Amino acid sequence: MVALPTFLPLSEAARKYGLDEAHLRHLIEKGKIRAGVVAGEMVVNEDEVRGEAIQEKGLRKEDLPEYQKNAHLKGKGIWIAKAARDYQIPHPTIVRWVRAGYIKRLGISGNKVIIDEADVAYCSEIYKKRGRQGRILFNEDGTPYKPKASSYAV
Structure with a gap:
C-alpha cells in the first residue's frame, strides 16, 4: 500500500512541534x-x-514524538537478529543503521551485538512510514530526512 502523508490541524501541529501558529x-x-x-x-x-x-529549533531525534513514544525502552538491550524479527526489518538494514550511528551499540554478549531498543523502535517507526529500497530515511544526526523537493514519489 502507498504511504500517504499525514495532515494535522494547524493548532495541533504547532503544539506538537513547539512552533507558533502565526509562523506556520x-x-x-x-x-x-x-x-x-x-x-x-x-x-x-x-x-x-x-x-x-x-x-529551526535544532531538535534532536530524542525530542521527536516518534522517539518519545518508545523512550521507556531507552537503555534496554536487544540483539540485532531479535530486533530484526520483532520489528520486521531486514537484518542488513539494522546493521547499516548501527554502523551509521542511528542505533546505539550497547555492547557484546557472546556472538550477539546488543543495541538500544528505543533507537530500534524509533528507526522502525520512520522506516514503516517512508521506507522502501533506495529511500533516504535519516539525516546524519538521526532525524528523519526531509526531501528538498516539496513533493516526492511515494
Missing part, C-alpha cells in the same frame, strides 16, 4: 509547508512541519 501560517504562505482545509479547519503536512521544526 507564514511558512504555508511561502510554500514551504503544504496545507489544506478539512471540515472548515486548516490542516498541515506533518512531515513538512517536523522538518521545519528540526531545522
Whole structure:
C-alpha cells in the first residue's frame, strides 16, 4: 500500500512541534509547508512541519514524538537478529543503521551485538512510514530526512 502523508490541524501541529501558529501560517504562505482545509479547519503536512521544526529549533531525534513514544525502552538491550524479527526489518538494514550511528551499540554478549531498543523502535517507526529500497530515511544526526523537493514519489 502507498504511504500517504499525514495532515494535522494547524493548532495541533504547532503544539506538537513547539512552533507558533502565526509562523506556520507564514511558512504555508511561502510554500514551504503544504496545507489544506478539512471540515472548515486548516490542516498541515506533518512531515513538512517536523522538518521545519528540526531545522529551526535544532531538535534532536530524542525530542521527536516518534522517539518519545518508545523512550521507556531507552537503555534496554536487544540483539540485532531479535530486533530484526520483532520489528520486521531486514537484518542488513539494522546493521547499516548501527554502523551509521542511528542505533546505539550497547555492547557484546557472546556472538550477539546488543543495541538500544528505543533507537530500534524509533528507526522502525520512520522506516514503516517512508521506507522502501533506495529511500533516504535519516539525516546524519538521526532525524528523519526531509526531501528538498516539496513533493516526492511515494
